Amino acid sequence: MTMTGTRSTQPPRLAALGDIFRDSQLQLALAMFAAMAVLGILLRPALPIDETRYLTVAWEMRTGHDWLVPHLNGNAYSDKPPLLFWLINLVWLVTGPSEIAARLVAPVFGLLTILATAQLGARLYPAQPELGGRAALILSSSLGFSLYAGLTMFDSMLALATVLGVLALSSISDGRGVQARPWLLLGVALAFGGLAKGPVILLHLMPVTLTTLMWKRIPARNLAKGVAIALLTGVGIVSLWLVPTLARSGGEYREAILWTQSAGRVVQSFAHQRPVWYLLATLPLLLWPWAWSPTVWREARFPQPLPVWIGATLIIFSLISGKQAHYLLPVLPAFALAFAPALASARRGAPLAAMVPAAAAVLLLAVVAGVGPHTLAIAADPLPMALLVTGTMIVVALMLARGGLPVCVAAPLVVVSLSCLFLGRMGEAYDATPMARRIAPHDQDGIGLVDGRYHGQFGFAGRLRDPLTLLDSAADGAAWLQACPGRILIGPVDNGPGLPSDTVDFRGETWGTWLPRSSDQINSKGGAKCR
Template sequence: MTDQLAESREAGLQLPPLLLAMCLFAAISVLGVILRPALPIDETRYLTVAWEMRLSGDWLVPHLNGLTYSHKPPLLFWLINLVWLVTGPSEIAARLVAPAFGLASIWATARLAQRLVPASPDIGGRTALVLAGSLGFSIFAGLTMFDALLTLAAVLGVTALTNVPTQARAAWLGFGAALALGALAKGPVILLHLLPVALATPLWAGIGTKQMIKGLALGLLTGLAIVALWLVPALIAGGPEYRHAVLWTQSAGRMVDSFAHQKPFWFFLALAPLLIWPWGWSPTAWRAVRLPGPLPVWIGATFVIFSLISGKQAHYLLPMLPAVAVAFAPALADARLSMRLAAILPASLLLVFGAIMLGFGPQEWHAAAEPLAPMLLGSGLVLLALLLVWRGGPNAACASALIALSLSVLFLGRMSEIYDAGPLARRLAPHEAAGIGLVSRSYAGEFGYAGRLLQPVQLFDRPQDGLDWLARCPARILAMPIAKAPQAMPPSEVMTFRDQTYGLWLSPDPGKQQETEACR
């Protein structure tokens, strides 16, 4: 005990490692929610789906802009609406739901590490610090998406499998429950994360192949039975198009020939250094890497399978990062990596302060410092990054988190002026009783929750169709990118959203038009 306390003082830690890791992630996530708007198109879309679930009271089949939404299962939307039952439709409360599962994933990963390396009593805390300090996890687990829930499901599933040699039946039932959690969070993709680990249990858990097959069948049936409690009623209520989309398009369709996010096979290989920064950039840390139990299969199979799948996004590998954290955790016990917090805190805080001044200070400050900002902050980040790579220890997680915060503030500080859907949505909202029109082929609900709209937005592929619809009734409003608008019809006003200038057209004077059947 005395040795552990001395080691903590030498490392500069004032909190238990697990608690420190969770506090770091919580701080970054909460500040991110407060400092930046919900990002289009993903976060705004999921908030709108949750909002329409609240409006309709239909918890079986999610909807987006009045149409069935088959792209994702409903768990995240359920959880947001449960929170809204207490808080009302608060954006901050809704956007903290997914990060809460990021916190749970840190705790579960620490627990898993302790099970895999029982001889090292501090491995759980060190693993938590590595995970919380990884750039990929600190960014993506704090967003309103499904990957933090999927990460928790993956960690819980692997944890259940570690019990197979001693409590086989309970372990496989727990594995099935984890499959159900992942499936309700993001669909069948949870199988790609957990099935290879389960199939390899004869190799790393020392059980027989027959026992594995029987146990896996029990786990799959358990997971399917839980998911069926939602899926069967939803497929019946959603109709044939929804059934086809859920059962085929959104699973096999994405893997074989992705209709979205197509990337080359080497995409994740190029991205990996950023996801595991700063730990993966240190030769000393690499020498300390250990791969106990299921980690080789978990990391290797996930990376290879997702590289072969057509659709790729950076956050798809988030459920693999807990395994990477366990692998790198022994590096934090290396004496050569020890460093006091005082050595890195001033530089980190200076970066954060500078980013806040540039991102949220008066416009004059931003304009004056803009020519120097990239050079000064870029140099500071590079120097601090090198310091972490070569001398980082347990406190490297602190500095890494501060760097992630400074980057977020620097690049997202002015994001409200570009990516905040609120101003345009609130301008459209007063017209929704008569009708809101939008000329767009890629509307993803950006204005639904942001404007607290109660009715769907009318979508048009061609500008002239939108203008004809506008002219039929009074009090309507039509938005379209200026680049698509006819030059002969100037808009009433213009607004900017996502680096695109939108024009707003209002219906002609009600006294000069006749109400038609379409208005009623």
């Protein structure tokens, strides 16, 4: 639909979804990523602090019946919008509060990102639509996407929103009329990204949007109208959640959601501060093994809007003080699309340089075997089968990286190998479930945390329904503990009030549990709830 009657030159028609699904390389990409994501979920526990925190926020949304304002430990959680938590709870309506079901939600968006990348590739290379499937294969087999898109985080959703936004922009014709449909679809992508991770979606899509003036050669007036349509659509959809949320929330939450968690992070991040070069240094690892091949770079192409998409993302996010490697997940599809012409077949050997990350994995295996610094002893006592499986898969990945077999399976094998490490002591140390089960019987009477650093590690794992009490010092913890016979105090042993009743290894630290000292109090029955 156009807003004027002016005839325009239409872009090449997007390949039908059924045709794209028939691409064997896309099928391989989807199957490979799905298998790797499911294996990762089965092999390792939900990782603290990020995965456990998001599962706990979803759990508190379910138990607190507050679908507008997410909560963590009973307090409003303003760090992220609610879309992921909504979707997890939607799945739980069918499965019940299953950890596996909840952890499958985010990887689904990884699959959809692979599919959307294939569609965008068919649009950007109309004379070679098969390059879409190749781009999908490169994306699913890059180390960064293999590692992060399978985790319960927001970045796979943001990556999908970014690709869908670029896909909408690529369908704009270069005529004089203002086409409403692409701009409406862009608005939907902005809303999806906004509900997934907040206003950061604007940093990914607006540079590409504003430069359509050049790469689509549309008049500035039409660009302004189109941007207005997209922004009004996006803001309108997000407002369906934001307006009632702000109306019922307090001033602190309003400030956080409107400023601190968006512009505030750009001006001065309060977490994950890194040097300006951090993302550029991380990027080669995220793009392993493809970016390590000089041949891939020689044969790569950068049709519009890939240069703007890549360049603007790297510059903007490098200038922001808070940086994490997974922040670059939404730009990895752009690199995959650029590298697609170099993938003449799925049987391209990687250069010697591509062996470096895999060699690092072998060094990690040596640490697991007990050869390495004493501080890394957390990984030194795995089950023999875990050691055998991990070593075998890493060796296979090394062989594939230099051999004639498909190099596309090298990075997924490394990721699965690393997941296998959690079958042993490492899995026990990073699993929040043992501590959560230990403290769950004290939920009604009171659970205290003595060091105050609580990120929801135990809320979902223990199916806790009451908030933990956060205490500043060992003395405060001891006084709080003795006030009620049914209470339990937890925290790192070094921060606790004396010798603990029991200890648990958790994330490289020894955590203790403390019970009231009086055995009469501990054994008393039928007392009133005393939080």
